[in-house]
Amino acid sequence: MNPYRKDFPIFEGNDKIYFDNAATTQRPARVFAEMTAFNDTCNANPLRGLYAWSVEATDRYEQARHTAAAFIGAAQDCQIIFTRNATESINLVAYTWGMANIGEGDEILISIMEHHSNILPWQMVARQKKARLVYLECLPDGTITDEEIESKLTDRTKLVGIGHVSNVMGVTNPVEKIIALAHQKGAVVLVDGAQSAPHMPIDVRKMDADFFAFSGHKLCGPMGIGVLYGKKELLEDMPPFLTGGEMIEYVTRESATYAELPHKFEAGTVNATGAVGLEAAIRYIQEIGFETIMKTEETLTARLIARLRETPHVTVYGQEDPSKHCGIVTFNIEGCHPHDVASVLDTENIYIRAGHHCAQPLMKWMGVGSTARASLYFYNTEEEVDRFADKISQVRGWLGYGD
Amino acid sequence: MEIKSLYREIVNEHNLYPGHKxxxxxxxxxxxxxNPSCGDDINLQLRIEDDIITDASFxxxxxxxxxxxxDMMIDLIIGKRKEEALRLAETFMGMIKGTATAGQIESLEEAAALQDISHMPARVKCAVLGWRTMxxxxxEINK
Incomplete structure (x- = not known):
């Protein structure tokens, strides 16, 4: 039996198979226990109070920042900006660094595998600044070749936005290589870590990422808290994103001077409860350890892909090697629309995602309207994988086919 | 009706062996x-003569x-006057929203089988696509 299962109240007393972890993960009881403890012992508005509760709330909030910084290998806590999620982190960079540094005729390079959240902000910048949005194409299995990277990076490339792990293919992109080559061209690189930070150790300094974004809710944290990491010199030069309280030094009738990092980018009352929950989630993940997480996911993914490959009429997308899926298995059943597949599996208490996975350009490139996706995490089990695979072999029957 | 029975009893037949596709x-x-979010795509074709839908396909x-x-919608609307087809569309939408009466729903004949889609919010837009298009x-004609 999976030893982590019992940490999650949502799995108690039912046989639901939750295979939609790339969308959001489940949360262990301790995450909300920590949030409740904050609420019950020191809730006050952080960062400005002159009394004990507010000081304590500030400490807890900044402690969360420290934990998040250590989690991804940031040199300093002030390089961690708390946002609502990875989407907001990317938008922050687009609206501030992007609008200030990208101009007419410049190029923004992103991959065809990006989530909409790493496409639309750059479409906006490109449109407003008359810049060009260029796509890194991939091979059918999701590989981005060195030749492709080298041919698409030019002297006009100002920014590269790259998903660390594709939420459809599950493939880990060669971010270190992309970053090294982009830096040679003088470009800045934003890594969308929404699908990587939950599954593998991240070291933003080793990677040499200029910006790194991730969400708390995909790594057992609460919804509504995410992180933007940035290199200090970049963050310091950037104009603020949102303005208002908590992010100023002096305000006169006509002007204001902004607070130091990271507060310059955290206007208004912050999500301290969320940050405390994120910290609890990160500590939980660290206790389990990425070695265990990766090993468990790899074993489950290998089993799942093997079972699906032996099931007639099933196509599995992405890499041959299950260890290159990051727990994400995207597939289709011949003749069955993914929404119908998800609907009938729902009646079997199996929860998967179906549709375009917020990656419509990729779906179009793959030549499919939509796909079904099972995505695993360390709390899933082999029994679940087997039950899932058994049911997959019955789907065509439920949808009216004779075989 | 549970969705698997819905497929078995009615949807699969019209999906795999449509009469009007x-x-x-x-x-x-x-x-x-x-439906941009799911990629459902239909091309609805009507032949209307003297305000009567004399033929239809998709x-x-x-x-x-x-x-x-x-497919079920087309079964129902061929031979109907356009006002009547519009009234049936209203009834279908009402059935999905849970506002149509039992008597009204009966007028939808086979399409009434989709009544339980009203309990499956994610699938509502799939069920109403044909009706919405019609x-x-x-x-447009009435404009």
Whole structure:
């Protein structure tokens, strides 16, 4: 039996198979226990109070920042900006660094595998600044070749936005290589870590990422808290994103001077409860350890892909090697629309995602309207994988086919 | 009705063996209906003579519910006056929203089988795609 299962109240007393972890993960009881403890012992508005509760709330909030910084290998806590999620982190960079540094005729390079959240902000910048949005194409299995990277990076490339792990293919992109080559061209690189930070150790300094974004809710944290990491010199030069309280030094009738990092980018009352929950989630993940997480996911993914490959009429997308899926298995059943597949599996208490996975350009490139996706995490089990695979072999029957 | 029974008893038949999924030779109106978020896509074709829908068909791709619903709709509207087809569309929408009476729902004949889609919010737009497209076409004539 999976030893982590019992940490999650949502799995108690039912046989639901939750295979939609790339969308959001489940949360262990301790995450909300920590949030409740904050609420019950020191809730006050952080960062400005002159009394004990507010000081304590500030400490807890900044402690969360420290934990998040250590989690991804940031040199300093002030390089961690708390946002609502990875989407907001990317938008922050687009609206501030992007609008200030990208101009007419410049190029923004992103991959065809990006989530909409790493496409639309750059479409906006490109449109407003008359810049060009260029796509890194991939091979059918999701590989981005060195030749492709080298041919698409030019002297006009100002920014590269790259998903660390594709939420459809599950493939880990060669971010270190992309970053090294982009830096040679003088470009800045934003890594969308929404699908990587939950599954593998991240070291933003080793990677040499200029910006790194991730969400708390995909790594057992609460919804509504995410992180933007940035290199200090970049963050310091950037104009603020949102303005208002908590992010100023002096305000006169006509002007204001902004607070130091990271507060310059955290206007208004912050999500301290969320940050405390994120910290609890990160500590939980660290206790389990990425070695265990990766090993468990790899074993489950290998089993799942093997079972699906032996099931007639099933196509599995992405890499041959299950260890290159990051727990994400995207597939289709011949003749069955993914929404119908998800609907009938729902009646079997199996929860998967179906549709375009917020990656419509990729779906179009793959030549499919939509796909079904099972995505695993360390709390899933082999029994679940087997039950899932058994049911997959019955789907065509439920949808009216004779075989 | 549980969704598996819904598929078994009605949707699969119309999805896998549709009676009206082909191109009309001489349609008087053609309109594409799309659900962008799921990729359901139908091309609805009507032949209307003297305000009567004398023939209808569709083509397209999408989930079983979207395709089967369009096929059942066409079964129902061929030979009807356009006002009557519009009234049936209102009834279908009402059934999905849970506001139609039992008597009204009966007028939908086989399409009434999709009543339980009202409990499956994610699938509502699939079921109404054909009806929504037809309504748009017929309202266009009235403009």
């Amino acid at each position: 082909y191109d009309l030779e001489n349609p008087t109106m053609v309109l594409q209906g799309i 083509n397209g791709s999408g989930c079983a519910i979207s395709q089967a619903s369009a 309504r748009q076409m017929l309202e």
